Amino acid sequence: MKHVLFMLLMAVCASTTIAQTIDSTAVSRLDPKIKQSLNIADQATYQLALRFNDIAVAKNSLYNLIVRNPEDLRYVEMLGSVYYEAGQAMSAALVSMEVLKVNDKSIASLEIAANSLEQVGALEKALPYFETLYLISGDNFSLYKSGFIQYSLKKYPEALNSMNMLVKNAKPDEKVGFPKSQVETQEVSMKAAALNLKGMIYLDQGSKTEAKAAFQEAISLDPEFDLAKENLAKTN
Template identity: 70%
Template sequence: MKRVLFMLLLVLCASPIIAQTADSIPRLDQKTRKVLNTQDQASYQLALRYADPLVARTKLYELMVRNPEDLRYPELLAGLYFENNLYTSAALVAMDILSVNDKSVGALEIAAYSLEQVGALDRALPHFESLYLLTGDNFSLYKSAFIQYSLKRYDEALNSTNMLIKNAKADDKIGFNTSEGATQEVSMKAAALNLKGMIYLDKGSKPEAKTAFEEAIQLDSTYELAKENLKKAQ
């Protein structure tokens, strides 16, 4: 994991390549490019049909080199890498897309979740924050708050959880693993209160932590994680 992070950081420090490609590749005439694009797009679709992601990715690379201004192809490539759990590659492609279009929701999602998967939390955080600002998605706000908590940025984490407690809708849900290995779905507001309690617990403020855990349990009486955390706050 440390080697993956090191390599990722090295590449992220390099200049994004998508924005440079358009000026560095000789352009084909329009008719030739159209014919080659049609062939590669057909090959890409066949590779997907026959569950051959390597060939699919190869065809996307060829389409990207030939059409550097078209972000559809790197977006598809980032998605393929992500779907195949190749998170470092997915993150790098998504970051290059964002260097051209920093409001691409798909690229933000792939960058955020991929960077989180490889343990680069400090780099994942701004993408989750941008996702929330662009979409208003409360799950992105929860992810931001949890990463802030994980990075011990407690004031930011408390601010995010308080926003989430205020803004969470009644039908917003989030899943957690139980001690038996099952998944328990709880309300987003209860999850935010539980996270708020965890932050206070880390800060050594047990009375505030206990209050937050109790409020979470009041909202979801079967919330197993909140009950376990409450015991730590006694």
């Protein structure tokens, strides 16, 4: 974990973008027709590599495209997606953070950065990306994730505020999945999930009466909500 956080710190402190680190003079010397032909070849190779699940070749093609087209963020965004889909969260986070230095409103990069940073345990760094994602997109799941991370970091007032907003704004068809076992997931309504987390916040603060009321309301919405039932038992 210390190694992961050190790598992230180094990435955040670096002020240069990909475009600034590439020798633009060498790139500019390429004949435009040759450059276009090479781009077409790498784009075709990338598509074929994805089709055959050859992640190494797909990444290599994208790196070629990035070096040849340093100002085109599309290829950097695509690289972040490839890393993320391949389960390489650390690399996915670093690439997406690079995109966000240039375009801080890239929804795809915000999603990848937030989720990847959470996966590697860098919750403090993941939180602002989830918060920004909610502010830009209005995505309620991002609001739930923000609240859960705030709760995990013991930022209780912020977490409670997030869950109050979610209880008010959650849509009936929105769901959150909770693991029941290694192979089974239980889906409950977003509002019930928010109420359960609200109860957990109260429980951590020693407010059992408020916690009990929140858990009971969550169960009234989803009577089979196992986690809420387990949490309710802790209030007795």
